[in-house]
Amino acid sequence: MKYLLALKRLFTPQKYPLYRTTPLRYVFLHLIILATLLAAPAASHFYQSMTSLSQLIEEKSDAIPAFTIQNGHLELPDHQKTVIHLNQGSVIFTEQESILSDNAFTFSRNQIHIPGLDPISYQNISTITDRSSLIDTLKTFTSSVYFYFMLVLLALILIQLFIILIKLISISLVAHLAALLFKKKSRFMNWLKITSFLLTIPVLLQYIGLLVPNTLSYPLSWCIIILLTCLTVYHLPGNKKAR
Structure with a gap:
């Protein structure tokens, strides 16, 4: 050839x-x-993150804290950080702004951090306002994960x-x-x-x-x-x- x-x-x-x-x-x-x-x-980081989110919804949705999004900021009950361990990495909910983890899908105070991609501001995702809306959004998203x-x-x-x-x-x-x-x-x-x-x-x-x-x-x-x-x-x- x-x-x-x-x-x-x-x-x-x-x-x-x-x-x-x-x-x-x-x-x-x-x-x-x-x-x-x-x-x-x-792309590999993104796929691993999507796999983690699928496992989060299917197996550990009860571990998601009852957070709220107010004026583009994440607020947690008693301001307590939550870490949910999964087969591939983990999902973190925190009110901190600086994120150092490279293998975690993180909901920080102002943004959502996906390994390998630029952070996403909460203001750009109007569908996520609290725990229930997050679960609904992730169910819709993970049902078409290969398309995304x-x-x-x-x-x-x-x-x-x-x-x-x-x-x-x-x-x-x-x-x-x-x-x-x-x-x-x-x-x-x-x-x-x-x-x-x-x-x-x-x-x-x-x-x-x-x-x-x-x-x-x-x-x-x-x-x-x-x-x-x-x-x-x-x-x-x-x-x-x-x-």
């Missing part, structure tokens, strides 16, 4: 300029695969794809200008194809950084893409008109 041959070319820097001959369908396929890879950790999961997964992939495209265009433009500066034969559209595959290793590093959070994965990914881009410029044929 030509796509697999294009991936093998990553191990031969002198052949990087040949990515300009790669069909566009393989370029688009590769970008979607990279976006899906980066979206996978957040597919929607969230699609949204996450599109977000990552947009970020990758912005990075792709920026790097390709800089690389094209650098190639012209060094009097190399260069076309911007060719660089878009080349950079699409050069992003593979940096994206893998970012993916590892999402699985095992560290401060080196992101800057290291940029160092690698700069190195690979420089290798490509070096191996580009010279511009005959400039001689």
Whole structure:
């Protein structure tokens, strides 16, 4: 398969300029695969959270405290924190504002915290006002959990794809200008194809950084893409008109 041959070319820097001959369908396929890879950790966290909510409703709904939402703030009986332990993580009800847990679905004072996703303000969920409304909402939600999961997964992939495209265009433009500066034969559209595959290793590093959070994965990914881009410029044929 030509796509697999294009991936093998990553191990031969002198052949990087040949990515300009790669069909566009393989370029688009590769970008979607990279976006899906980066979206996978957040999607996995979301799915685990939905599984926990399903178990909460089916097995431990009686443990949900009699809370109320007033003016966008969570209020608990006697201001007592409640932790409900489930098979995958836990569900926490607390009036605190700062949340440090990475494996808990948390109802804090002002927001709902879902691992891997941005916090959701109570003001954006008008259907949840107290314990009974929460149970009703979760029953409706968990009955179509796979549908909502597919929607969230699609949204996450599109977000990552947009970020990758912005990075792709920026790097390709800089690389094209650098190639012209060094009097190399260069076309911007060719660089878009080349950079699409050069992003593979940096994206893998970012993916590892999402699985095992560290401060080196992101800057290291940029160092690698700069190195690979420089290798490509070096191996580009010279511009005959400039001689």
